[in-house]
Amino acid sequence: MALSTNERKKRIRRRIRKVSSGTADRPRLSIFRSNSEIYAQVIDDTQGTTLVAVSSRDKDLAKEKGTKTEISKVVGKAIAEKCKKAGIDKVAFDRGGNLYHGRVKSLAEGAREAGLNF
Template identity: 80%
Template structure:
C-alpha cells in the first residue's frame, strides 16, 4: 500500500530541510499553507529563531479581497518588504512539502517581484 497524503508531505518536508538550512547570511523562507490561509516566516536555523513572519491573517492583509492566490502574492510582497527593511536580501526557499504550484508559487513570485532573491 502506498503512502498517505500526510506521510508523503512529511517525507518531502524532511528531504527539503536536509538541503535548505537557514543561516544568518541566508535565512530560510518557510511557507505553511492551510485550506484558507497562508503563512510565511524567515528563520535562522543555526540560532533557532524566527526573524520575520507574515500571514494572510495580519490586520493589513486580512481586509484585502481577491482569490487565495492573489492574497498569497500580497503575503510574498509583504515578507520581502519586511526582509529588505531588516537587511535580508537572499533566502533559501522552503515550500514545506507543498507542490510549487498555486498559492505557494504566487507567494514566491510576489517575494521575487519585491526584490527577494532565492
C-alpha cells in the first residue's frame, strides 16, 4: 500500500533531521509551509534556541502582494537580511519534509540572492 502524503512527509523529515543539525557556527534554516503561509527560522540545535524568525504573516511582509511563490521569495530575502544583522552568513538548509520545488525553492533562491550561504 502506498504512503499517504503526511506519512511520506514525516519519513522525509526524519531522514533530513538525521543528518542535518544546527550549531553555533552553522545554524539550521528550517522551513514550514502551510497551505496559505510560509515560515522560516534559523535554529541553533546545540542551545535549543531560535536565533532569527520570519514569516509571511509578519506585519511588514503581510502588505506584500503577489502569488504565494513571489511572497516566499520576499520571505527568503527577509530571513537573509535578519541573519546578516545577527552575524550569520552560513546555514544548513532544512526543507522540513517538503519537496525542493515551488515555494520552498523560491524561499531558498531569495535567501541566496540576499547573500546567505547553504
